[in-house]
Amino acid sequence: AQSVAQPEDQVNVAEGNPLTVKCTYSVSGNPYLFWYVQYPNRGLQFLLKYITGDNLVKGSYGFEAEFNKSQTSFHLKKPSALVSDSALYFCAVRTNAGNNRKLIWGLGTSLAVNP
Amino acid sequence: GAVVSQHPSRVICKSGTSVKIECRSLDFQATTMFWYRQFPKQSLMLMATSNEGSKATYEQGVEKDKFLINHASLTLSTLTVTSAHPEDSSFYICSARGGGAFTDTQYFGPGTRLTVL
Numbered sequence: 136a137q138s139v140a141q142p143e144d145q146v147n148v149a150e151g152n153p154l155t156v157k158c159t160y161s162v163s164g165n166p167y168l169f170w171y172v173q174y175p176n177r178g179l180q181f182l183l184k185y186i187t188g189d190n191l192v193k194g195s196y197g198f199e200a201e202f203n204k205s206q207t208s209f210h211l212k213k214p215s216a217l218v219s220d221s222a223l224y225f226c227a228v229r230t231n232a233g234n235n236r237k238l239i240w241g242l243g244t245s246l247a248v249n250p
Numbered sequence: 251g252a253v254v255s256q257h258p259s260r261v262i263c264k265s266g267t268s269v270k271i272e273c274r275s276l277d278f279q280a281t282t283m284f285w286y287r288q289f290p291k292q293s294l295m296l297m298a299t300s301n302e303g304s305k306a307t308y309e310q311g312v313e314k315d316k317f318l319i320n321h322a323s324l325t326l327s328t329l330t331v332t333s334a335h336p337e338d339s340s341f342y343i344c345s346a347r348g349g350g351a352f353t354d355t356q357y358f359g360p361g362t363r364l365t366v367l
Binding site: 171177 | 299
């Protein structure tokens with residue numbers, strides 16, 4: 136069965152420090168991996184995705200993620216966190232087959248960046 | 251590009267009434283739209299997937315007669331919560347996926363907060 140795990144409910148980081156939000160996945164076939172961010176009482180905003188090609192993907196707002204096939208991970212990173220990065224982050228995965236290509240979602244990680 | 255709007259952003263209704271939520275893709279054609287429900291501090295729960303011109307595919311446990319979905323055009327999908335009850339109170343979010351450059355990614359609307367009294 137396809138699944139996504141975000142092992143940390145909450146991540147706390149000081150402003151200016153690097154941040155990492157973890158995501159691991161389990162799928163059959165080649166994964167399509169996504170990161171979204173949600174601010175309070177808002178919909179989700181697309182940050183970045185991995186489909187194929189370079190394992191390091193750069194996205195919006197200075198975020199990047201690295202696809203690691205052997206570890207089945209797709210961790211989200213940013214070199215220097217901002218207070219405004221504080222939000223809920225979701226990792227999602229799908230394959231390019233069946234099921235209307237719907238996404239399987241992680242439970243989300245709440246990121247708090249402290250001034 | 252890839253802007254999705256939702257209307258209304260917030261609705262309060264009495265128990266037993268029906269509520270319609272609209273989801274529009276503003277700058278691309280959405281061949282597929284998804285409707286999600288999100289409870290406080292929880293992940294997204296996919297309710298149904300709709301393809302333009304076809305009947306929606308509902309997830310297990312979602313009542314199709316209660317949550318009516320229509321995807322009549324490539325830019326508009328609607329979710330109607332029929333005979334709403336307090337337990338239907340939630341945050342409803344739509345997303346849209348199109349063709350071409352928009353084929354791989356779901357783009358989300360801002361959500362609709364439904365409160366049933």
